[in-house]
Amino acid sequence: MTMGSFALLLRVLTWWQAALCAIGALLFNLVVLPRVGGRTLYRQADSVRGFPLGILLYPLSVLLLILLFPHRLDIAAAAWAILAIGDGAATLAGHLSRGPRLPWNADKSWAGTIAFVVAGGAAGVFLAWWTRPSIIPPPSPAFVFAAPIVAAIVAAGVESLAVRLDDNLSVPAAAALVLWGASVITSAAWQQSAPFVLDRIGPAIALNVLAATLGWRAATVSAPGAVAGALIGIGVYACTGVFGWLLLFASFFAASASSRAGLKRKALLGIAEEREGRRGPGNAIANCIVGVGAAVLTVASPLPDLAMLAFVTALTAGGSDTVASEIGKAWGRRAFLVTTFKRVRPGTSGAISLEGTAAGIVCAFALAAVAVSAGLLQWNFIWFAVVGATVGAFAESWLGATLEGPGILDNDLLNFLNTAIAALVAVILAVIIR
Numbered sequence: 001m002t003m004g005s006f007a008l009l010l011r012v013l014t015w016w017q018a019a020l021c022a023i024g025a026l027l028f029n030l031v032v033l034p035r036v037g038g039r040t041l042y043r044q045a046d047s048v049r050g051f052p053l054g055i056l057l058y059p060l061s062v063l064l065l066i067l068l069f070p071h072r073l074d075i076a077a078a079a080w081a082i083l084a085i086g087d088g089a090a091t092l093a094g095h096l097s098r099g100p101r102l103p104w105n106a107d108k109s110w111a112g113t114i115a116f117v118v119a120g121g122a123a124g125v126f127l128a129w130w131t132r133p134s135i136i137p138p139p140s141p142a143f144v145f146a147a148p149i150v151a152a153i154v155a156a157g158v159e160s161l162a163v164r165l166d167d168n169l170s171v172p173a174a175a176a177l178v179l180w181g182a183s184v185i186t187s188a189a190w191q192q193s194a195p196f197v198l199d200r201i202g203p204a205i206a207l208n209v210l211a212a213t214l215g216w217r218a219a220t221v222s223a224p225g226a227v228a229g230a231l232i233g234i235g236v237y238a239c240t241g242v243f244g245w246l247l248l249f250a251s252f253f254a255a256s257a258s259s260r261a262g263l264k265r266k267a268l269l270g271i272a273e274e275r276e277g278r279r280g281p282g283n284a285i286a287n288c289i290v291g292v293g294a295a296v297l298t299v300a301s302p303l304p305d306l307a308m309l310a311f312v313t314a315l316t317a318g319g320s321d322t323v324a325s326e327i328g329k330a331w332g333r334r335a336f337l338v339t340t341f342k343r344v345r346p347g348t349s350g351a352i353s354l355e356g357t358a359a360g361i362v363c364a365f366a367l368a369a370v371a372v373s374a375g376l377l378q379w380n381f382i383w384f385a386v387v388g389a390t391v392g393a394f395a396e397s398w399l400g401a402t403l404e405g406p407g408i409l410d411n412d413l414l415n416f417l418n419t420a421i422a423a424l425v426a427v428i429l430a431v432i433i434r
Contacts, residue, residue, distance in 0.1 A: 086120020328356020
């Protein structure tokens with residue numbers, strides 16, 4: 001936590017000076033600190049590994065923040081503060097409190113998560129405000145006082161997940177992603193779109209409450225999944241209108257229908273979805289949170305076309321990847337590990353099949369075509385969405401083959417990374433080619 005105080009220097013340092021300091025800290029932690037502190041610095045996992053990984057990932061994360069945001073060191077400072085103070089406060093509160101544990105991770109407590117949000121949000125706001133004078137043009141007061149709090153909430157959620165991905169990577173990555181998204185929002189774009197968004201709120205609530213209720217009664221989602229889906233649907237409808245919502249529904253329908261395909265065979269093989277295919281809140285959030293964020297940017301940023309492409313691609317990737325996985329498990333004759341192409345049992349993490357891959361690409365084309373037909377995308381953008389979704393699916397398979405088995409990532413994080421990578425690839429292709 002005390003190392004977070006060095007973020008105060010980002011107000012007076014240039015980005016390359018800050019990067020050199022981070023490199024120096026990384027080398028110090030690699031060469032000197034283990035010899036000075038010895039094994040007292042080791043956590044249990046470090047003892048098994050033979051070296052302390054956390055003290056290397058901390059300065060590495062700071063270095064990456066500086067390199068990714070050289071002209072927005074306030075973002076680097078706020079994300080650093082959320083990592084140092086928020087994560088540290090959560091650890092302290094978690095050790096001191098004997099209060100209730102989180103339902104999705106018994107190793108984490110409500111007290112620790114609340115401490116993370118309060119301390120991390122406050123520290124993020126302070127450092128965003130502290131570094132603001134060095135940013136040209138200065139960020140808006142709304143960004144300074146609101147974005148770090150939202151970033152702390154999201155980062156706290158990521159920190160609470162029951163995975164072995166090191167917090168020194170996941171927390172600043174989540175915080176920086178939220179802060180970057182907030183940084184491209186402009187008051188002019190929002191003021192222009194606000195009347196349309198507000199007019200859609202009423203119909204959005206009515207339609208999504210009805211759809212969530214019907215989905216729950218039809219046993220396609222669990223009760224918490226229905227609530228999460230309703231909130232996601234409200235946000236999508238309010239920002240992108242009825243046609244954006246229809247694309248969301250189409251992607252959910254494709255995923256839900258494919259989950260029930262070949263259910264008997266999947267059950268016999270022990271690879272059927274939990275809850276007989278009912279989708280839970282984690283699945284809904286992981287597959288849709290990138291799309292929701294992009295939907296917000298369609299009405300609040302000066303780049304609505306690229307934001308809409310990201311929105312369509314994220315939903316396309318989420319739906320088509322599930323179709324590929326479920327069709328492969330239901331009817332795939334041979335499954336291969338994407339990293340080695342060694343034949344493996346269907347349902348193995350990171351496995352792909354010809355049948356599943358073909359079904360996923362067809363679904364990606366179909367969902368992207370729906371978006372084009374609805375006027376969400378131009379025809380020449382359909383290829384960006386399909387290529388992005390395909391790249392995201394293969395990236396997810398590779399990550400699943402290498403990191404899911406050791407517990408570093410879980411299925412929900414893999415789904416999130418799939419949609420995020422897909423959206424990023426599509427936007428990059430559009431920027432380069434168009």
